[in-house]
Amino acid sequence: MPTWSELQASFTRALLQDDAAVAGAVLGDGLEPEARIALYRHHVFTTLTAVLKAAYPVVCRLVDGRFFAYAADCYIRQHPPAGPCLFEYGASFARFLATFPACCDLVYLPDVAWLEWAIHAAWYAEDAVPLDCECLRGIAPDDLARLTFTYDPSVSYVSSPWPIDRIWHTNQPDADPGETVCLEAGAVDLEVRRLDNEVTWRSLARGTFAFRATLAEHRPLAEAFDAALTADPAFDLTTALPELFAEGLVVAVGPAR
Amino acid sequence: MITTAGRSTILGAARAGVGLRSPHIAEVMRTRPAVPWFEVHAENYMSGGPTVRVLEQIRQDYPISIHGVGLSLGSADGLDARHLTRLKRLVERLEPVLVSEHLAWSIANGAYLNHLLPLVYTEETFEIVCRNVEHAQTVLGRRILVENPASYLRFAGSSIPEPEFLTAVVRRTGCGLLCDVNNIYVTSQNFDHNPVIYLEGLPVDVVGEMHLAGHTINDADGQPMLIDDHGAPVSQAVWELFTLAIARFGPVPTLIEWDTNIPAFAVLVAEASKADRLLATSRRGTTDADVE
Numbered sequence: 275m276p277t278w279s280e281l282q283a284s285f286t287r288a289l290l291q292d293d294a295a296v297a298g299a300v301l302g303d304g305l306e307p308e309a310r311i312a313l314y315r316h317h318v319f320t321t322l323t324a325v326l327k328a329a330y331p332v333v334c335r336l337v338d339g340r341f342f343a344y345a346a347d348c349y350i351r352q353h354p355p356a357g358p359c360l361f362e363y364g365a366s367f368a369r370f371l372a373t374f375p376a377c378c379d380l381v382y383l384p385d386v387a388w389l390e391w392a393i394h395a396a397w398y399a400e401d402a403v404p405l406d407c408e409c410l411r412g413i414a415p416d417d418l419a420r421l422t423f424t425y426d427p428s429v430s431y432v433s434s435p436w437p438i439d440r441i442w443h444t445n446q447p448d449a450d451p452g453e454t455v456c457l458e459a460g461a462v463d464l465e466v467r468r469l470d471n472e473v474t475w476r477s478l479a480r481g482t483f484a485f486r487a488t489l490a491e492h493r494p495l496a497e498a499f500d501a502a503l504t505a506d507p508a509f510d511l512t513t514a515l516p517e518l519f520a521e522g523l524v525v526a527v528g529p530a531r
Numbered sequence: 532m533i534t535t536a537g538r539s540t541i542l543g544a545a546r547a548g549v550g551l552r553s554p555h556i557a558e559v560m561r562t563r564p565a566v567p568w569f570e571v572h573a574e575n576y577m578s579g580g581p582t583v584r585v586l587e588q589i590r591q592d593y594p595i596s597i598h599g600v601g602l603s604l605g606s607a608d609g610l611d612a613r614h615l616t617r618l619k620r621l622v623e624r625l626e627p628v629l630v631s632e633h634l635a636w637s638i639a640n641g642a643y644l645n646h647l648l649p650l651v652y653t654e655e656t657f658e659i660v661c662r663n664v665e666h667a668q669t670v671l672g673r674r675i676l677v678e679n680p681a682s683y684l685r686f687a688g689s690s691i692p693e694p695e696f697l698t699a700v701v702r703r704t705g706c707g708l709l710c711d712v713n714n715i716y717v718t719s720q721n722f723d724h725n726p727v728i729y730l731e732g733l734p735v736d737v738v739g740e741m742h743l744a745g746h747t748i749n750d751a752d753g754q755p756m757l758i759d760d761h762g763a764p765v766s767q768a769v770w771e772l773f774t775l776a777i778a779r780f781g782p783v784p785t786l787i788e789w790d791t792n793i794p795a796f797a798v799l800v801a802e803a804s805k806a807d808r809l810l811a812t813s814r815r816g817t818t819d820a821d822v823e
Contacts (some may be wrong), residue, residue: 275688277605277646278656282639289644301685302755303722312682313756317646325645354642358574358601358614400579427579471581 289315290351303388322350329364329394332445333387338419339375345374363400365391380459385434386441389475392430392466396473399428406428410515416531419496423489423518424526429467431487432475435461440475463487467523483504486523534666542629545782545814546598547806550761550789555796556585563592564800568628570596570786576625577617584796586625593729596629597622599645601822604663604677605650615670629740629784631676631709632667634660634697650685654694660696664704668703677701678709681717681746681759694732707739712773713765713788715724717746717757726772730779738780743773743806744788762791765802774809783812 276284276299287293287397288311300307327334334342349370355363368387377383393447404426410418432438437459444453463483466475478486485502489495495515518524546567551559553575558564566585569589576583589595599618602610622630635647649707651655668675679697691699701708710733745763749756765773765787787802 277607278651278653278659279639281651281686281688282607282636285648286639286642286644290642299686299688301687303685306751307684309751311684311759313751314644314648318644319646355645356641357611358603358637358643358645359577359617360574360645361578383773398578398580398582402579449592468580471584477727 281294285311289318290354294462319347319350320473321522322355325360326364326367330367330390332368332390332442333371333383335352336380336383336386337439339508341377345371345377348374348487349364355523358477359464361394364512365395367391373522374508382436382441383439385432385436385438388434389432389438389442389464392464394471395430396428396466396468398466399426402426402525405519405524405527407516407519409449409519409527417495419499420529421495422492422528423495423524424492424528425490425523426467426525427475428466429490429523430466431465431483431490432464433483433487437462438473469522482514486518503519538756539661545784546805547785547787547810548594549787549796549799549803550598551586553588553789554793555799556589559589560585563635564796566593566800567805568594568784570598570629570788573599573618573621574601576621583621583624587660588646588809590625593804595625596631596784597625599630599648600630601637601645602632602636602663602667603636603643603658604632604667605648605656606636606638606663607637607659610663610666611638614683615667618667619670620671622675629676630671630673631678631740631805632760633678633680634693634700635680647680649680649682649684652689652691652693654690656800657691657696657699660700661703664700664706664787668704674705674707676707676709678711678742678774679714679718679733681711681714681757683721683756683758690755691730694729698732698734699739701734707737708733709740709742709784710738710776711742711744712776713742713744713746713769714759716766716772718768720755720757727775729753730776733779738783740779741773741776741783742788743785743802744768744790745769759793761788764798765805770809773806777809777813785810 278407281299282418284296288296297307300310321325326346349367353366368384369389371377372384437455438455439462442454443449444455463478466476466477481502483506485498488498488506499511542639548568548570549566551569575585635645636650637644637646637648715726715729719729719730743765745760745765746759747763749758785806787799789799
């Protein structure tokens with residue numbers, strides 16, 4: 275007789291990979307054991323598909339419900355949830371879509387999914403108290419250059435060569451159905467965050483985006499400044515740095531690692 | 532701080548509460564209905580942001596029971612330390628009157644399968660479940676209630692009847708029982724057992740809460756299969772079993788659960804009122820409660 279650990283592993287394979295081995299350990303009670311296992315599998319897949327649909331409504335609308343269910347099925351099998359909080363499930367769906375052959379023609383789809391996840395994650399992010407710019411007072415310039423910043427957990431930066439902001443807007447339930455998006459409309463650099471119990475996002479100038487997105491990766495201030503200057507030679511650090519604090523983005527400041 | 536008052540309201544008078552679900556939260560905030568207590572699923576409130584802040588506001592006016600669905604007390608690998616820590620934080624934040632989980636598993640090999648999956652009932656799993664319950668109670672610093680599952684399959688290797696298994700877990704760990712009356716009915720029907728015998732197999736002194744919910748009846752190759760989908764009114768058969776459960780366990784806090792096809796809030800309140808009448812009848816010492 276298998277150990278419980280082995281039986282659990284085998285049951286997991288039965289649910290996620292249709293592996294038939296566990297059926298031998300299940301009583302039929304008047305049915306095929308597989309029919310009983312299928313009841314559990316059906317629940318797992320329908321509820322997880324619903325979770326993904328709720329997090330990715332625009333992706334679902336862009337590909338239609340049946341294709342979405344097919345993509346979700348493949349995703350769930352390859353990337354089952356790692357934990358019981360289902361508001362965290364689906365973080366890697368954009369990356370999955372980027373390599374999913376069946377939708378490789380929809381070049382903008384993974385970036386739309388990325389934006390939707392940023393919006394979703396912002397809603398559920400932990401609360402944090404922003405720092406005031408005063409916390410930088412008295413820090414020597416050399417030390418300042420090496421500083422790293424921790425942002426409000428709801429903040430994320432999304433960039434795309436496609437107009438994903440317009441795609442998102444035109445695929446909202448209340449959007450004008452006659453509106454179209456020109457895919458050649460150009461790249462976007464977006465900042466997504468939760469503010470006053472609402473998730474908001476906006477387009478940033480290239481230099482500002484490079485500056486903030488670099489800091490978001492916990493890279494030092496000097497490096498973020500370089501990235502910003504590369505994106506926009508006119509980038510002004512003396513304005514950009516206080517703005518981070520004025521907008522309540524920074525919740526912790528630390529030395530470079 | 533209303534912990535003491537809340538505790539006496541729910542545990543002393545044994546009223547029927549309602550499962551709080553997101554479609555009803557705005558109405559609850561706006562109307563502050565006369566519901567004695569609410570139960571929430573722990574995993575829906577382990578985030579930051581507005582979701583949990585709204586619940587904290589509701590908590591100021593109502594006792595809350597926290598019902599976990601993802602701790603996986605049956606996992607051979609032990610409990611997920613991160614998840615248990617998050618549950619502890621939520622318990623500290625909300626100071627619930629009750630904390631409950633399931634005799635089930637959902638985590639194996641690092642994957643979470645979002646279902647209350649069945650256990651094989653053996654000496655081995657008894658030790659595993661007891662270890663996990665004790666671990667949870669130690670970390671949370673309080674007794675938890677463990678709920679009997681609704682099942683659609685049985686393992687050939689099971690050697691201990693489910694009520695006996697639950698009773699032994701209670702005796703070993705000091706946990707309480709959450710008697711889900713609908714689950715007893717669903718499981719009994721699915722395996723052609725007598726639900727009254729199941730009920731009589733549970734110890735009388737440890738049931739801290741009961742659950743009531745609706746189920747659907749599916750056709751599985753020509754034989755009925757009851758699915759515990761919490762998507763319908765409580766069935767007549769379950770009301771009758773509930774009456775027997777009250778007679779056996781006394782009037783304990785009882786919850787109306789409704790998770791799919793969620794109706795208007797008033798429908799849940801009406802179901803809770805019906806449960807309340809049966810609980811009140813029992814408190815008055817009448818045994819032949821009238822089930823409509």
